Amino acid sequence: WRSRQKNQIYQYVVLKWFLALLIGLLTGLVGFFNNMAVENIAGFKLLLTSELMLKHRYVLAFFTYAGCNMVLAAAAAAICAYIAPAAAGSGIPEVKAYLNGVDAYSILAPSTLLVKIFGSILGVSAGFVLGKEGPMVHTGACIANLLGQGGSRKYHLTWRWLRYFKNDRDRRDLITCGSAAGVAAAFRAPVGGVLFALEEAASWWRSALLWRTFFTTAVVAVVLRGLIEFCRSGKCGLFGKGGLIMFDVSESVATYSLPDLIAILVLGVIGGVFGSLFNFLVDKALRTYSIINERGAPFKILLTIIISLLTSCCSFGLPWLAHCTKCPADAVEQCPTVGRSGNYKNFQCPPGYYNGLASLFFNTNDDAIRNLFKAGTQDEFHMSSLFIFFTAIYCLGIITYGIAVPSGLFIPVILAGATYGRIVGTVLGSITDLDPGLFALLGAASFLGGTMRMTVSVCVILLELTNDLLMLPLVMLVLLISKSIADSFNKGVYDQIVVMKGLPYMEAHAEPYMRNLVAGDVVSGPLINFSGVERVGNIVHALRLTGHNGFPVVDEPPLSDSPELVGLVLRSHLLVLLNGKKFTKDRVRLPPQKVLAGFSPSDFGKSGLGKGLKLEDLEITDEEMEMYVDMHSIVNTSPYTVVETMSLAKAQVLFRALGLRHLCVVPKTPGRPPIVGILTRHDFMPEHIIGLLPHLKASKKAVSMTM
Amino acid sequence: WRSRQKNQIYQYVVLKWFLALLIGLLTGLVGFFNNMAVENIAGFKLLLTSELMLKHRYVLAFFTYAGCNMVLAAAAAAICAYIAPAAAGSGIPEVKAYLNGVDAYSILAPSTLLVKIFGSILGVSAGFVLGKEGPMVHTGACIANLLGQGGSRKYHLTWRWLRYFKNDRDRRDLITCGSAAGVAAAFRAPVGGVLFALEEAASWWRSALLWRTFFTTAVVAVVLRGLIEFCRSGKCGLFGKGGLIMFDVSESVATYSLPDLIAILVLGVIGGVFGSLFNFLVDKALRTYSIINERGAPFKILLTIIISLLTSCCSFGLPWLAHCTKCPADAVEQCPTVGRSGNYKNFQCPPGYYNGLASLFFNTNDDAIRNLFKAGTQDEFHMSSLFIFFTAIYCLGIITYGIAVPSGLFIPVILAGATYGRIVGTVLGSITDLDPGLFALLGAASFLGGTMRMTVSVCVILLELTNDLLMLPLVMLVLLISKSIADSFNKGVYDQIVVMKGLPYMEAHAEPYMRNLVAGDVVSGPLINFSGVERVGNIVHALRLTGHNGFPVVDEPPLSDSPELVGLVLRSHLLVLLNGKKFTKDRVRLPPQKVLAGFSPSDFGKSGLGKGLKLEDLEITDEEMEMYVDMHSIVNTSPYTVVETMSLAKAQVLFRALGLRHLCVVPKTPGRPPIVGILTRHDFMPEHIIGLLPHLKASKKAVSMTM
Structure with a gap:
């Protein structure tokens, strides 16, 4: 990433804008399709019932009405239950959690997208007391995710040139645009969509994002406007004045006393x-x-x-x-x-x-x-x-x-x-x-x-x-x-x-009781350290045994003069490294060029949701298990750290403001092992803290406040 | 702050909303007054000239016109040059820099406010090609600052109960509201004002701020609307349909090909x-x-x-x-x-x-x-x-x-x-x-x-x-x-x-060449350390010699087993501590209660701009200079730190995202002094970095890019 050339940067910028355009276009189209389908299905159902009512055949009318509703409802529930359970509900909480940093594969999967679109049409047509607005937000986010990760491998829809966005930030940006586009499509409110994304959806916000989101929602507005203009001539079946809500209260008095x-x-x-x-x-x-x-x-x-x-x-x-x-x-x-x-x-x-x-x-x-x-x-x-x-x-x-x-x-x-x-x-x-x-x-x-x-x-x-x-x-x-x-x-x-739903959402402000705790209090469990040059077997064992995504690397003599924190290594990077099989018989450091030969930078980039290399994919022989691998070239040598005596509230602010996944806790006094533990998102969850320190429970209730 | 009781929290919240209301009211009133004054002065001038023109006395008309303009312009320049030079210009860059963390007293001083209001009226009336919109933003920010720090001591306008906001964040929040109110008052655009504050003015943004800003701008909108309604009956002199711009292009075609x-x-x-x-x-x-x-x-x-x-x-x-x-x-x-x-x-x-x-x-x-x-x-x-x-x-x-x-x-x-x-x-x-x-x-x-x-x-x-x-x-x-x-x-x-203007504004993104530097590269100058219990004379000397606002405190044997970074102490806190004269004859640690006896927490709170204790205010005898003072109770024991090998770009992101003033750089390998240096805002400025590392200049020009 750091070595990108100028034309690559331009390519990247242009692509990002193009994707924003594409998200706007597709979300606008889906929003319109959604409305047209609902208006036609529900309209047909109501028309049928009304006609029977006019003929005073009330019982038959009821059964027709209830039957239609039931069939539509059952269909919606069936696709939702069998194909993509994650598509049930509004979707806004899930998108919010994703943008907060909660990676869950199914939230934005292509199957969720499809079920969301058709399930929403069926559900709304079935006459339930529910809306299509929340699902539109989720739909927009799914579209953005699908485009951002370059299609879906499962459905053999992949575009190589779209696979530029191999990092969290770019993905999140696109998904923020998508959710804004969803609101814009649901309410025809481009400015409202931007503000929704800003106020409710996104956890991190940059000025540049404001503009990109606005661009996306404006595209949605243009698409919708063009299509409605087209439908005005009556070419869209029962889609009349209705559909996209646009209420008119302009006749009312605007003065008040x-x-x-x-x-x-x-x-x-x-x-x-x-x-x-x-x-x-x-x-x-x-x-x-x-x-x-x-x-x-x-x-x-x-x-x-x-x-x-x-x-x-x-x-x-x-x-x-x-x-x-x-x-x-x-x-x-x-x-x-x-x-x-x-x-x-x-x-x-x-x-x-x-x-x-x-x-x-x-x-x-x-x-x-x-x-x-x-x-x-x-x-x-x-x-x-x-x-x-x-x-x-x-x-x-x-x-x-x-x-x-x-x-x-x-x-x-x-x-x-x-x-x-x-x-x-x-x-x-x-x-x-x-x-x-x-x-x-x-x-x-x-x-x-x-x-x-x-x-x-x-x-x-x-x-x-x-x-x-x-x-x-x-x-x-x-x-x-x-x-x-x-x-x-x-x-x-x-x-x-x-x-x-148990999603580990991190609030922007710390809970009051966190001010009385320090970072060292919530570090839990035995810490698994690697050495800079580690036995392959140890690594595989640790990866298998724990679900941790980040491991501290500590060099000890003879690799260094005294125990020293080298940095943090990610599970995904370790898997890629192990897959490359650059092993040595002895515990020796290798020059980085040698270790990284055969890898391209994009191998270490973040792959699409649920698509990374898995431990089961590795084939390592028993002999290789006894060999050593030099991790120095893939270690993040300057992870963000806090001292163990820092107040938990302060650590939380750091964790949240920078959108971290791992935060290293280092000892206050020298002469101890160079790392105390690693804090992840889960360590900041109130449930976890109260589980560790049950006496807080009473005091927590006492101080819970509304700011 | 941490020990506040529940009713104090409510008081604080209510006060904050009340201040937002007050900012909206005052900014709305000033905005209206400004417009009315301009319309009347400029209107009178134009009327006078027009009448002379109608009588074909063209030369006299010119002299009247140019004379009026000159007198108004000279008056504006005079009050600006003699009373508050900071009031010249737009004011938006200054507000932007303040909200980025640049503390400069005169930017938002009460004198600046007065000159800004009247200077803007005179300047616009003088027929210059300039607007009152930028100055309105500055005016709004000044009003917010005046209210937030509880009035002006210089002009004997102080309200004790308004002095709650003794920290940067609250002040910045209010000033953000003020600048949004300024835009809202200038353009009658409440939503535009909020977005302006978000996009251009503020450097840090929280969801809560969105709502508070919007409240403020809505108050402005209500005030303006009420006053204009009042003026419609012709009670405001020459203030007619004009004044607050509100353009009407609704007749134009809205379709396009x-x-x-x-x-x-x-x-x-x-x-x-x-x-x-x-x-x-x-x-x-x-x-x-x-x-x-x-x-x-x-x-x-x-x-x-x-x-x-x-x-x-x-x-x-x-x-x-x-x-x-x-x-x-x-x-x-x-x-x-x-x-x-x-x-x-x-x-x-x-x-x-x-x-x-x-x-x-x-x-x-x-x-x-x-x-x-x-x-x-x-x-x-x-x-x-x-x-x-x-x-x-x-x-x-x-x-x-x-x-x-x-x-x-x-x-x-x-x-x-x-x-x-x-x-x-x-x-x-x-x-x-x-x-x-x-x-x-x-x-x-x-x-x-x-x-x-x-x-x-x-x-x-x-x-x-x-x-x-x-x-x-x-x-x-x-x-x-x-x-x-x-x-x-x-x-x-x-x-x-x-x-x-040389304001050290920190951009949200790091410059590309910062990726190739590490934090240790830009740490400069001899580092001044204090010991946890330090001789008064040393402290006074250091405070007098340097302009630093933060000093690292390092305990060495016999105070601790090995050299250990205790934390960071602020100049303002040191001055308060020295002023309290809790000195001891020998180098001994005292219990915190004893050191802090006689101080209230608000003594250490941030005072209004330009109002803090100064070194010259202290009266320390020669005998006291030889005594010791225990700083442990006022040291921030968990300052944010980065290792010296962290890339400068990454350190910049941390510095900027958390809105820091000091960032401690610690050594990578153990066994060295526990702190390498302190990074401040100035250390991240391109001028400073290029001054230290001149060879970057050429490469910087080559990679400067537009994202």
């Missing part, structure tokens, strides 16, 4: 409480489901089918509770609507009347949100309808998330929040002049703040969705309040899921 | 070239001016007056070159305008005619930009007028920046860029359908990209100014091209100024 602010304050506080309650219940539901899901794929599918049936019953059954409302005389739209989408669903009502609850339930989620956000529709929905819808969506949202289907959390939260906002707006209608559509938007913001704890990105995404800069201060106020309230109860939903 | 893209490509390339040329010439001009300015305040004022006269001559003289144009029959506005602002200035023309060049020159800069951005005005400006205006503004912009007046670069660059864009739009009018107003916007973007090399923030600021999301991709494309082109010539204008 003191009573309005009080109303918004109340909205924010309650929204924060509901949001954190949602997180709490989702966590409980996930823990329950994980017991069921662990029993195997058939159980996963069964669970999905049960939830699907429950959802179908709710969305078909509950509208019967609502009374028919007379169509308003001055309705701009057709009322009641006979076709697929639209504001006024007639459901069981006679001509000239519509069922408000069905307009919400018997629609795609996107259309329901659009109806709720709509300005100037004070009397469209009965209070009772809103209450029923809110309760149903809130509960369904909680029980839906854990099923084995790609499922985003944005849409359920926005849906429940918007309904809640409309309820508050209607209740407080007497003291405020704000439009219920605006209240719905603010309600959605309060729920998003309460569950996801994202702030700036949610704010900008909502701004871009509604295309109205003027309500920025209101949205911010609501987000600030609901996030603060919810933060005093529990963590954000994505952080909860990361913890629940 | 291939020829348009080619036109934009050409625009971007030439814009990048012009932008980097601008940087080059500004640098030359600054170096020339600094020779004049160094000769003292009268020379500074003289230089300002000369430039003012030159500007007056240009803006009054050049419009005579333009022919009178007949007013368009379908003009929405009054034509020609008799009053202050407006699109069609009559200047010397008979009624029914207007002078296009005067509409640009004989206006405030904001109004000129608004005229250029205006859509649907293809024929308003003659090609020759645009050419003359472009040449004049480009040259005036370059020669204006170095004068001793607060002067922003945004406005000259936008002005020149918009004119250039209109020229290109008119030339390529035959092959493209895009509006000249849109071309002006893209031209401005290309110049901004070419000079400032900011991308996302410029993009979002332009979006927020024009309130049109749809042209995002075009703006991005132009910025990407012009930045890439310009990057291949030279650095961004702010980086250039930072280098020219």
Whole structure:
């Protein structure tokens, strides 16, 4: 890497931009395809049911509706359970963990990508209370990973010239771009996508990344815009105005006075409480489901089918509770609507009347949100309808998330929040002049703040969705309040899921009790040292026995005057070296040229996820086991070190800020062995520390605080 | 800090948010005041001159105009030269350097704040080709600093309860908020302000900061909106529609085809070239001016007056070159305008005619930009007028920046860029359908990209100014091209100024040649060690002799078994300790309680800029000089260390990522003195390294590259 020539650098820069372009293009295309497929499948299903309803064949309509949903749900669960279990759920926690440095092969594998795309289409079409936004982020990240590592060897799709990015940083950069592109594609919010990547996804951020991400999301925006322009002429089947959500509240009043602010304050506080309650219940539901899901794929599918049936019953059954409302005389739209989408669903009502609850339930989620956000529709929905819808969506949202289907959390939260906002707006209608559509938007913001704890990105995404800069201060106020309230109860939903999945995520700030510990306290286990020139058998034994990825190398006399820390050697590099079989009979140092002859620098580069050389691949004879190998040329001679008396909090800051994988702990006083131990990501995990030092548990609870 | 109780933490958090609110409020108010003052002063001046012109008293009009300008310019230069020289110029480079860790007292002093505000008002009113945007950023940062350190002791404005933030991080956070608030106030762009702080100003960024900055800028937006609403009823004198720039290009076509893209490509390339040329010439001009300015305040004022006269001559003289144009029959506005602002200035023309060049020159800069951005005005400006205006503004912009007046670069660059864009739009009018107003916007973007090399923030600021999301991709494309082109010539204008001012700014990435050096190579000078218990006289001598801020403490026998690095002690802490006079007759270790008795933790906290204890403040008798002091309790026992063989690039990454001030270099092999040296920010500066190792100079030039 260090010896690269100028033209190679240019090649590298151009390639990186080209990959960003490619990620944007592909994510945009997938996002559009996703929307078109959902609109067509769900549209066809709703059309079929509506026609049967018009003929008053209600039972048949229900079975058609529930049957379609069930088949779609079962298909989604089946591909998810059998092909790529990692594709279940939102995917945002996994992407977040990956960008934090957690390498897990399946998270971004090509099979996950495929299942994510098609599973998400099937899942959303099946009428579940779930969104396609989280899965789009995961999809974007998978696309970026696939491109960044030069295709997939398993599926014989490899491009040699794309294999330039053999290091963590470049991969992470691309995947950050991918996740931003996902948000941009899901919400048509390029700036929101960048801020999402910055605020929620990425753990390390450089200024250069800002620009590259923005470029990617702009490409997504251009692609989507072009395709929607193309579809406007009706060439995309049932894909109409809907699909990509783009809500319009611009008719609402943008001035506000003191009573309005009080109303918004109340909205924010309650929204924060509901949001954190949602997180709490989702966590409980996930823990329950994980017991069921662990029993195997058939159980996963069964669970999905049960939830699907429950959802179908709710969305078909509950509208019967609502009374028919007379169509308003001055309705701009057709009322009641006979076709697929639209504001006024007639459901069981006679001509000239519509069922408000069905307009919400018997629609795609996107259309329901659009109806709720709509300005100037004070009397469209009965209070009772809103209450029923809110309760149903809130509960369904909680029980839906854990099923084995790609499922985003944005849409359920926005849906429940918007309904809640409309309820508050209607209740407080007497003291405020704000439009219920605006209240719905603010309600959605309060729920998003309460569950996801994202702030700036949610704010900008909502701004871009509604295309109205003027309500920025209101949205911010609501987000600030609901996030603060919810933060005093529990963590954000994505952080909860990361913890629940056992992913070793490193927070940017150290826990308070870490200030009272020193690095030496948490170093554990017997340390395995290598000598600079080590017996092959010892190395193979150590590699087999432990799962460690880094080993300290210590030269002792006669190799040096006194014991001296040479540096750190990586498992992957050792495997490559052993594979080269540059062994010697005796313990002698060789000139580096001799050791490295036959290797190219890219051999030691980081290979794709799950593709590196494995210990089992090596074939070493018993005779070779007794020989020696000189590791000096592959040792990192200047690893980052801390003294054992450094506070653990300080070591954590170093570890996290530099994105390390191994941190050497050296003794404070001279005259002892030159290395005390190695800290890895796992050593900083609260569970590990409390396991080592159980007395901390009590004090930890006492000082846990919210900053 | 570590022992704070829970209620203190809450107090701290609440205070931090309250300060963010206060920064937003004050910056918003100052921003509004600034605009109102400029509009009124400049408006009065232009009104006076216009009236004389109408009476055909041209010579008197010129003298009135030039006289007003000169008086205003001289006043601005005088307060700047005599009260706060640091207030001259844009201020963005200084804020950037401060946030990078460069502590320089005068940068953010209260006097700088006052001069910046009034100097900027006077300078902009004086009709110079300069903006108030850069100074607003500096003003915001100064306000934040003033609040963060609890007022100014010099001016007897101190608030005890505001003195919570005795560490670098909190101060930097507040100042980041302040600079974002400044951009938000200058452009009414809250999101743009956040991104500006993120992309250009801050060197370290945390997710929490994102939210706090956004809160601050939203407060600014609310304050500005409220005040403008208030002014709409005409209570603010001549402050009309103008003032805060808010351009409207929404009438222009938002669809584009291939020829348009080619036109934009050409625009971007030439814009990048012009932008980097601008940087080059500004640098030359600054170096020339600094020779004049160094000769003292009268020379500074003289230089300002000369430039003012030159500007007056240009803006009054050049419009005579333009022919009178007949007013368009379908003009929405009054034509020609008799009053202050407006699109069609009559200047010397008979009624029914207007002078296009005067509409640009004989206006405030904001109004000129608004005229250029205006859509649907293809024929308003003659090609020759645009050419003359472009040449004049480009040259005036370059020669204006170095004068001793607060002067922003945004406005000259936008002005020149918009004119250039209109020229290109008119030339390529035959092959493209895009509006000249849109071309002006893209031209401005290309110049901004070419000079400032900011991308996302410029993009979002332009979006927020024009309130049109749809042209995002075009703006991005132009910025990407012009930045890439310009990057291949030279650095961004702010980086250039930072280098020219000799501020030790640390880049996020290491220079390529640093990879071939090791940390031990750049450690220089004799190292001054203290012993854990040191003679007072030695310490005072060392403090007096050197300017170092950190000293390694090494315990030697009999204090320890073998030489051992205890840690690092800071000059400021040593001064506090010496001031406490806990001396002993003999070289003995004392218990920490005894040493620290009489000190409170806040004594060791970082005091306000320029307010710490100084060596001259200490009164130590000769007898005390012979006594000993135990430093163990104030030593940082676990400083960050690197081995001497670590590559300098790697050490730089550590230094920069953690925002260190001192980095200890330890020997690789045991048995040597336990510390080799200390690296500070200055040791990483290219000038220092090349001074030590002159042979690098040639190779550095060869490998300098643009990533």
